[in-house]
Amino acid sequence: MRGASQAKWVVAAVAVALAATACGSSSSDGASSGPVNAQGTFSYQSSEPQNPLQPANAMEVGGGRVIKTLFKGLVDYDPSTGKLRNQVADKIETTDAQNYTVTLKSGWTFHDGTPVTAQSFVDAWNWSANVKNNQINSDWFSDIQGYDAVHPDKGDPTAETMTGLKVVDDTHFTIALTGPVSYFEYKLGYTAFSPLPKVFFTDPAKYGQSPIGNGPYKFVSWEHNKAITVSAYDKYEGLDKPKNSGIVFKNYSQAEAAYKDLVSDNLDVLDQVDPSDLASYKNDLGDRAVDQAQGAIQSISFSLYQDSWKGQDKAKVRQGLSMAIDRDTITKTVLQGSRQPANSWVAPGAMGYKDNTCGEACTFNPEKAKQLITEGGGVPGNKITVLYNADGGHKEWVDAVCNSIRQATGVECVGDPKPDFKSARDLIKNKKVDGLMRTGWVQDYPLNANFLRDVYGTGAAANDAGYSSAEFDRLAGEADKATTVEKTAELYQQAEAQLAKDMPAIPLWYYKTTAGYSKNVQNVKYDSFGDPVFTQVEVKQK
C-alpha cells in the first residue's frame, strides 16, 4: 500500500511540481494546511458492498458510497446546504407535480467515452424497475406510470418499459407519474436514478463487478473484502470537480482497527469513530476531529412477520419496551455524547421533522413500561434478542439497551451479533430474524417522506420490520398527492403519528457525524448524509 503510492509519486512528480504552484496558495484555511498534491489519492474507511455495483442495487452504505462517486444523476444535493441543484439536468419543468419535462445538458460522457443521453436515463430506469432484474431499490420507480406492468406484485412483467417515460430527443425526455408527488425532484437525487451506458445492458452482472458511470470518479478495481479503488475522471462535466486523483475504499471489519489506522496515518478519512474511542478521539485528532449533525436515525425494529409479534395488543408491549430504554444515559455514557436521544422517527435535519412525535413512548419510565408489557400480554417467552452486525461498533450500545430493558422490566434481553454487515443484512432482508434487530436509516434525500414512506410503507424496500398499516399507507398516499413539498411534509407528520400507535420500530437516537481525518489530507468536510465530500478532499504534499 505504502510502497505502491510512493512508486506512483515518483512518476507523478513532474506533474505535481506544476500543479503545486497553482493550488498551494488557494486553499490556506489554517496552520495545518499545506501545498496540495493534485495527483494524490486517499483512503476511506468502508465495508464490503452487499450487492454488485449497480446503481439501483445499493441500499447500504458500503456499496452506496462507491456508487455515489461513480455516478451522477439529473440532480444532487449541495453538500453544505442540502439544497437541490442540477447536475446532468439543465432544467426539470412541471406544472402539476405529475408530468415532468427533463432537459439535459450536453457534453456529459460516461467513463467509456459514450455520451449521456435521454435514452441512457430511460433505459436505466426501465431496467432497474423491472422485477426480473431483482434490484433492491426498484420500488423507487413506483411513482412512474407503468411501473405495475414492469414490476407486478406477482408473476412476470407484462411490459419491458414504463409508459410514463418517453424519450423526446437526445437531450429531452418526459416523466409521467401515476399521481402528483410534490417532492419527486428530491427523489431524483438518489443514486437509483443514475443513467447507465449501453455496455451495461450486454452483461449487467459483469458490469456490476467493474461499473462504468458518469460521475466524478471512474472505477479502477475491486478486491473483494479488501478494497475498492476509484480514480478521478478528467472529463467530468458536473459541479464539484475532484481536487484529488482518486479514492481507495478500504474494508474494515473492526471499527477500532480503522481508528487505529487513522491515528497512525495509515487511513486518511474515517467513516465513524467507534464507540470505545469516542472518549479520546478529540484529544487524539485535535482540529482533525469532526463532530456535526447528520440526517440519520438508529432504531430497533421488531420482526412483525413472526407470529409472536402479531396482534394489536402487542403494540403495547412494543411501547413498553421502548419506555424501558434509558436513551439519555446511554447516549451520554456508552456513546460518549456522539448521539442525540430520539423522540420521533425522522431525523432533525430533514424537512418536515416534528419534535416529540413519539411522545411518552420514547420517555424512560420503568413503571409504565412494566405496566404496558403486562397489559399487552407480556413478551413472548419473556426473552428478546437484538440482532446486530459485530463489525460496526454496535456491541456496547446494544448491550446497554439490553441491560436497560432487563433491569427496567425483568424481560431477558441479549445481543445477537452476526460477524459482518452483509450476513446481518441478508438475514434481515430475507425476513429471517426471530426477535428484534438493529436498524438504521441514513436519509436518501432530506425530507421526512424518506424516513417514513420508504421505511414503513407496506412493501417498501427498507421495511425491515414487515410493518403494514392501512392507515399509515392511506395517510402517506394522501401526502404524496399534495402539490407542494411543504404540504407533503405536513401530511407526512400525520402518518408519523400512526407509527407512535403501532411502534413497529423503537427510535433510539439520531446520528451525529463523529469522524476525523489523517495528517495526509485537508479540506475534509462531511455532508448531512455523513459522507465526506469526496471531491473536495485535498491530499497534502509530502
Place this chain on the structure above:
Amino acid sequence: MPDLIEKNAPAQAVASAEPKPEKPRSLGLDAWHDLRKRPVFIISAALIVLLIAFAIAPSLFTSVDPRAGDLRLHYLTKPNYLHFFQADWFGYDGQGRSIYARMIYGARASVVVGICVTAGVTVLGGLAGMIAGYYGGWVDTIISRVTDMFFGIPLLLGALVVLNAFTTRTVWSVVFALVALGWTQMTRVMRGSVITVKQADYVTAARALGAGTARIMFKHILPNAIAPVIVVATIALGGYIATEATLSFLGIGLQDPTISWGIDINSAQKVIRTAPFALFFPAGMLSVTVLAFIMLGDAVRDALDPKLR
C-alpha cells in the same frame, strides 16, 4: 526418594516383620504422600479449591448481581481498593457492572469448561486409546489414522469452525467443540501406555487363568496404564480454560448472558488507555487460574510418574 524405594519393596517390608508394619500403599496413596509435602501442590490446590468455591457458590463472595449495570458508574468510576469485597472494589466496566462481581461469577464458566472438557477427552480419548492399544492390528491402524487426522486440525481453528455452526452458544457447545477436537491427545498417551502394560506378566497370568477381555482391560490394564493419562489431563486442563477464554475473546466462544473472563477481556481491551483496571482483573484472574491448574498438573506428574521428571 524414600517413598519410591518403599514402593518397590513392599514385600520385603512385610517379610521383615518390623514392629510397626506399614501397609503396602497403592499408587494413588503413594502419590498423595508425596504430593502433600510439596508447597507448589499446596498453593495450587488451595487456589483451585477457592476457584471451585467461586464456581459453586459465587453469591458467598459477593452479593452484587454481575449482570446489573448502572450506566452512571460507566468506566469513569475508578476502583476503590479499600472497599474489600464490595461492588466497587475493582471498579465498574463499560456497562456499569461491578468488575469484582463479574470476576467471581466468571469462574463458573471457566471451571465447568475446564473440568468437563478434561473429563470428556479422558473418557473418550482413553477408551479409544485402550481399544487401539489392546487389540492392535487393523483396529489400532484405523484408530491411529483417525487420531492423526484430528491431530492435524489446529485446535483453535477447528473450534472456530465447529462453534460457528451453533446459533446460540452456551458452555456446553464450547465443551462439545473442545472435546471433539481434543480427545486425540489422550488417545495417543493411553495407547502407548496400554501397549507397554499389555506385555506385563500379570496380564499374561490373568489371561492364562481365563479372565475375560473386559476384566483384563479394566481390572488389570487400566489401573496400571492410567497414570500418564491423568498427568497429561491435569496439565491440559489449564490449557482448555485458556482456550475457552481465547474463543470467547474472539467472539466465537461463550455469549451473553454467560459471564466469561474472555468476553470481559475483549470488551476491556478497547478501553485499556482510559480504564486499565477493567482489563487487569479478569485477565489476572484467568492467568492465576491457568497457572494453578498447570502447577497442579506438574506436581501430580512428579508424584505419579517420576520418570517424566
